[in-house]
Amino acid sequence: MPILSYLRALNRALFAEMELDPAVCVFGEDIGIAVSNVTTGLLKRFGPERVIDMPISEQAFTSFATGAAMSGARPVVEFQIPALLFLVFEQIANQAHKFSLMTGGQVKVPVTYLMPSSGSRVGWAGQHSDHPYSLFAHVGVKTVVPATPTDAYGLLLSAIRDDDPVIVFGPAGAVAHRENVDFDALAPVPLGVGRVHRPGTDVTVVAIGHLVHDALAVAEELAGTISVEVFDPRTLYPFDWAGLRASLERTGRLVVVDDSNRTCGFGGEVLATAAEEMRLVAAPKRVTRPDGAVLPFARELDLALQPTRGQLRAAVEAVAKDR
């Protein structure tokens, strides 16, 4: 079977959807030459009226997409740097996201915000290494963090077809990932449906984005002693609570691994909901970035603040032992 890389999957999804729907257009910086490798070939195929290089005016072009979407377009807005999402938080959280409710349902705003290479790329330092998906889930923007190329393809298709704003994070730690896939079998993946990558009976690990791959590696390491189920929510908002509930019915033990700062990070929401509503036979744990982390530049310092396989393994072992 042919090999599909994560970035190529995003590219194929954009191609497919632009072929299918003339309302789909792409805005961003340097997308004509595709510096992120996500928009490769789009300008040549679809032309400068659908693939638009924007000036470095993220706030304006994010709201420009809102206005176009309210008028019938389905824009995809690409950002090269995750911290730019702080700059356009007003335009997404306070404008695009609120228009449907504030107008009493008179408009919809079908914009997709695409952030390939979110999180640390190691060595990109304080202002290029954030992973702010928790913020968007918190305000209620539909938030997607695919871990694999096939999910990246399928979730991006669903995001573009969705009538609400959707933000898609492609974690930097996942974009190097490749899969053997049958291209003809690539299909939309619905928002809000999680995926059990590896079934298990002792501990459920909820892993977000690239950390799914770390969780699978840890599950394999522990295979002889602890049976780990790896649950990938794929969409953080809306979250597949039924899927998590079913997993915890099997295991009763929970660890979350989440590349967010600890306070108000998404992992806290998973733990809280499980504690309130689901079957737990041991105190759950989470592995996250530290409170208030700003990633320092040096490689060892950058890596020191991100969840590691060692930390995850220790958390799984502790939760498994807890009686």
Place this chain on the structure above:
Amino acid sequence: MADSAELYRTVRLIRRFEQRAIEMVRAGVIPGGIHPYIGEEAIAAGVCAALRPDDLITSTHRGHGHVLAKGADPVRMLAELAGRQTGLNHGRGGSMHAADVSSGIYGANAIVGASAAIAAGAAWWHRRSGHDRVAVTFFGDGAVNQGVLLEALNLASLRRLPVLFVCENNQFATSMRVQDTTAGTITGRAEAFGIPALTIDGMDAETVLADAARAVDRARAGGGPTFLECLTYRFDAHHTWEYSVRPRYRTEEEVAAGRARDPVVIQAARVPAAVRAEIDDEIEELLDRARRFVDESPEPDPSGALDYLYADGLRGRTGTA
């Protein structure tokens, strides 16, 4: 092109609508208060008279005049201000977010300067779709120091978009005088982006209409954006909270001087008294009806507080389960 009587009808409607709305704020019927447009009516009336029904506008926190002038139903507008289910936005938007998309009103916006880029994007898509619609974005002098507005000027000029930027310079950003907040000139900002800019008398609806019509024609013909700085004066409070807080940032003498030229009086002088009386009566009747409609309209059902949040009807969890 609108005649003098039509322009009079619009400025008078806005004036009386605002006066009635203020009474309803004082009576507790309109929650949260309003930003009265009194004194600035000629701008909304003149600009919107230059537009077709299928043209678009975006508006501001001080948006009632724009929404009424563009053709929203005053009855449902008043119901929206009072937070009724029958309002334009089913009581979900209120004074600062009133919208009537079917009339080309993409909504009032409560963040200063935020809607210019939205108007630009809408104008771009409609032109791309083969329509010759024009988008007008209204904003105040306080918005000209907001980065996103300046970014929108650049985008609109760069792509020669059919957008009319209408700056309502009422001299104050809340309490701050324009000369204390704004370096250079307001029109200089537009000119720096290659956008033709005019400073005009925003107290005279016919002047506004004439200049807006030229700008709209130019935009519709593919000539790109125009920037109009309309000089005006806010007769009333920044927001009705001033009636209780009573901030002092301008003297009574100054306000009296500012009110000396009244856009409603200026336009009234161009209309025969008998015609005017008829229009006035019609407006009072309309607003009486609007008020009765508000009183007879149901308040929204609290169980629907998150209706319309998502286009697909998605429901998140409640706050307790």
